[in-house]
Amino acid sequence: MKKQLLGLISLLLFSFHSYSQSEIENFVKEGIQYHDNGEFDKAIQYYEKALKIEPKSTLVNYEIALSYFSKGDYRKALEYSDVVLKQNKDLMLQAYMTKGSALDMLGKTKESIKLFNKSIKKTGGHYLLYYNLGLNYYKINDLVNAEENVIKAIELNPNHSSSHLMLANIHNQKGNSVQTLLSSHYFLLLEPNSQRSLEAYSMLQQNFGGNVSKDKEKPNTINILLSPNNDSQFGAAELMVSMLEASKSLEENEGKSDEEMFVENTDKFFKVLGELKEKKNKEIWWTFYTSFFYDLAKSEHLETYCKYITQIGNENSKKWIEDNNNALTEFDNWLKNN
Secondary structure, three states: OHHHHHHHHHHHHHHHHHHHHHHHHHHHHHHHHHHHOOOHHHHHHHHHHHHHHOOOOHHHHHHHHHHHHHHOOHHHHHHHHHHHHHHOOOOHHHHHHHHHHHHHHOOOHHHHHHHHHHHHHHHOOOHHHHHHHHHHHHHOOOHHHHHHHHHHHHHHOOOOHHHHHHHHHHHHHHOOHHHHHHHHHHHHHHOOOOHHHHHHHHHHHHHOOOOEEEOOOOOOOEEEOOOOOOOHHHHHHHHHHHHHHHHHHOHHHOOOOHHHHHHHHHHHHHHHHHHHOOOOOOOHHHHHHHHHHHHHHHOOOHHHHHHHHOOOOOHHHHHHHHHOHHHHHHHHHHHHOO
């Protein structure tokens, strides 16, 4: 009789637990729907119902922290993120991300940097942790650490477009045109048609010939200003970029459209970089960017690439893309095999 009673109690407890978990899941599902619709207060109401059933649920505490962060209540976001982190179980990465971002939004960027460094040691590293750490270093103008961490993010996930854009911004601020061009190009390959793409497209244009000017008193004279900050390994490449821009005024290029010149000069830029690459070059600029773009320049898809990455800021490129679906498909297939 005693065994039967214990069995019945266990069954009841199991049934209650299953019912509670089902309720929690339903509340979370409702909350996520409201969150995704931007109704953060309603989302929080459903998460609070779930927390009454299981106050330490890592899932619910993370979701409510995210909703508080999204509505701008960063202190509450910290509070609920800490519940997740103290348990040291599930959703640690997400909780670190939310807490670190909340600290930054509260003006505690240096504290956020300490947290992200700690989280990388604890979790073994993740590209989003490295990216956000790099972003915070960038905000306090520590460009050395910003670059180091954003490169680690790219190494872990080469398809993370934000990391390439951040790297472009870092070197644009440093005045390094070649590095800015390479990372801007790759960002535009990954994200060619967003609001951020306009920023990258503008940066690309400025760095491809921004140091070339004509002498007003001597119309046939072209001035080239080289960056004193650039590393010697990129000196030849930077000079080459300037010469390519200056070549637009040559007689042989008269009558060519800006789009034609962009394709030609991009082709030459990628090929010259590929030829400058040496076995001793181990940096990401050579092993990742230059290797990829050199192969692209030697393929049959460079024109398609140029149209694709400039569609956000050039109506002619946009129309070309619309009219050449076959070329895009072939380019896509090439990318999948390289």
